[in-house]
Amino acid sequence: MLHQTATRLSVTTRGRGLYDITDRISAQVTNAGVATGLCTLHLQHTSASLLIQENADPDVRRDLDAFFARLVPDGDALFVHTVEGDDDMAAHVRTALTTVNLSVPIVDGRLCLGTWQGIYLWEHRTHPHARTLVVHVLGAAE
Amino acid sequence: MLHQTATRLSVTTRGRGLYDITDRISAQVTNAGVATGLCTLHLQHTSASLLIQENADPDVRRDLDAFFARLVPDGDALFVHTVEGDDDMAAHVRTALTTVNLSVPIVDGRLCLGTWQGIYLWEHRTHPHARTLVVHVLGAAE
Amino acid sequence: MLHQTATRLSVTTRGRGLYDITDRISAQVTNAGVATGLCTLHLQHTSASLLIQENADPDVRRDLDAFFARLVPDGDALFVHTVEGDDDMAAHVRTALTTVNLSVPIVDGRLCLGTWQGIYLWEHRTHPHARTLVVHVLGAAE
Numbered sequence: 001m002l003h004q005t006a007t008r009l010s011v012t013t014r015g016r017g018l019y020d021i022t023d024r025i026s027a028q029v030t031n032a033g034v035a036t037g038l039c040t041l042h043l044q045h046t047s048a049s050l051l052i053q054e055n056a057d058p059d060v061r062r063d064l065d066a067f068f069a070r071l072v073p074d075g076d077a078l079f080v081h082t083v084e085g086d087d088d089m090a091a092h093v094r095t096a097l098t099t100v101n102l103s104v105p106i107v108d109g110r111l112c113l114g115t116w117q118g119i120y121l122w123e124h125r126t127h128p129h130a131r132t133l134v135v136h137v138l139g140a141a142e
Numbered sequence: 143m144l145h146q147t148a149t150r151l152s153v154t155t156r157g158r159g160l161y162d163i164t165d166r167i168s169a170q171v172t173n174a175g176v177a178t179g180l181c182t183l184h185l186q187h188t189s190a191s192l193l194i195q196e197n198a199d200p201d202v203r204r205d206l207d208a209f210f211a212r213l214v215p216d217g218d219a220l221f222v223h224t225v226e227g228d229d230d231m232a233a234h235v236r237t238a239l240t241t242v243n244l245s246v247p248i249v250d251g252r253l254c255l256g257t258w259q260g261i262y263l264w265e266h267r268t269h270p271h272a273r274t275l276v277v278h279v280l281g282a283a284e
Numbered sequence: 285m286l287h288q289t290a291t292r293l294s295v296t297t298r299g300r301g302l303y304d305i306t307d308r309i310s311a312q313v314t315n316a317g318v319a320t321g322l323c324t325l326h327l328q329h330t331s332a333s334l335l336i337q338e339n340a341d342p343d344v345r346r347d348l349d350a351f352f353a354r355l356v357p358d359g360d361a362l363f364v365h366t367v368e369g370d371d372d373m374a375a376h377v378r379t380a381l382t383t384v385n386l387s388v389p390i391v392d393g394r395l396c397l398g399t400w401q402g403i404y405l406w407e408h409r410t411h412p413h414a415r416t417l418v419v420h421v422l423g424a425a426e
Binding site: 001002036037038051052053054057059060062063064066067070071097098099102103104105107112113114115116117138139140 | 286288290322324326327328329330355356360362363364365367373376377379380381383384385387416418420422
Binding site: 002132 | 143144178179180193194195196199201202204205206208209212213239240241244245246247249254255256257258259280281282
């Protein structure tokens, strides 16, 4: 018996960096009452992305952001699209290098994340933003 | 009631660059008659990829391609796989840095893309190609 | 009629490099007995990733790994997270630049991979590891 839910979540960011959304996604999975299935996340933006990464040492998130800041410099002279600020085109490239959607299977009523995996929204703009995430759960109640 | 469709689309490219396929994907979703569900795209190649990015200013696509061209230089002396031309191994790396599949939830009979999001096929080879894309729609008719 | 299977596979690596897991995934799809559907792979780690890439010339995999090794140097002075070794933070960045989950449609009882596509587990740590992969198959038996 097919069961589905689709919910829009708003995630408020304080500017560039990784924001842990694991608990909010897990709550949607629990609410859906699905034993086995699939949870798909879609972020409706082009200058912020989704990432599954280590949830233990915060230095990992710090280093990830530092690496991306060096790889894709704000205000790079290569960029023509500059009207929305120095960080805007860099944010589009950082998003292209990661992803805006993820699909994680649900097993025994829970997301099958590894012990050290968390789900993060990665804000690539330097200023605070309100981001919209669609959480789709599909499966069988058992 | 589970409903599914799977369609192969051919996308013709004129060489390196981003090609908007949003309308063709949306038409498949409409044809499938699914109210709530999931649309998965799979590109059957290793030197072209799929990307969700800004659909407004074309400079964003120009800058994305310019950034990737600098990050992954054609004919890089590092590459051993060179028989298919200077752009071939660069195209494989560019594909690895992005993705060949995407899953977008369907809500109220439509792909839940953000206002500024378009779906693009990113051709990484310099010459024109015919690319095959599988569009899978899964869901319930209501 | 909705049909689902979810299986945990263990993949043993001998250190950094790409490991072909296509046959093991295809076997799970065959076992599931699904004619049309979706196969989602989720790797439960943050220092190894999943990649769909060329299965013909092994030089492509060699070049991919060489490119990533140059792009994300082990022991980069930028990194603060260094307690688990020189290759650890580089492995997290390489994982962020690729992905830990993939969804491939199933058509006519088989993964709809292109002729030259293989599915690889990309080990980013230099030492051997045992990696856990969840294979979720969802669809209809026909």
